[in-house]
Amino acid sequence: MNFSELYLIYYPKLVRFAKEFVMLEEDAENITQDVFTDLWEKREAMDHIENMNAYLFRLVRNKCLDYLKHKVFEQKYVEIVLMYQLYQKKMKRKNLFRLLSTVYLKNVVIYSC
DSSP states (O other), X not given: OOHHHHHHHHHHHHHHHHHHHHOOHHHHHHHXXXXXXXXXXXXXXXXXXXXXXXXXXXXXXXXXXXXXXXXXXXXXXXXXXXXXXXXXXXXOHHHHHHHHHHHHHHHHHHHHO
8 A cells, every 4th residue: 555545544544543632633633644744754664564554543642642741741831830920929949940850850750651
């Protein structure tokens, strides 16, 4: 099966699958498009993939999980910035740095797993 056929057959299915993870249609489409972009860049290896269906769905799932992890990290960062703005006068810079470092290190551990 060539790349164009794969795209036509799997794109709608993969978008629906991605939407189960990320909820928004636009995000699901972007993730699916990223998967096909990655696949296009590695198209020489496509012939060696035994189960293309499983392979594509696994790629989409992994991209969705990465996206969600990034969103969690992003949300925590926003919360910290807002908290800093609210308590700017009360919180010393040293304590803020300690707080930011703790959250950053926790997220690095989460993302490296």
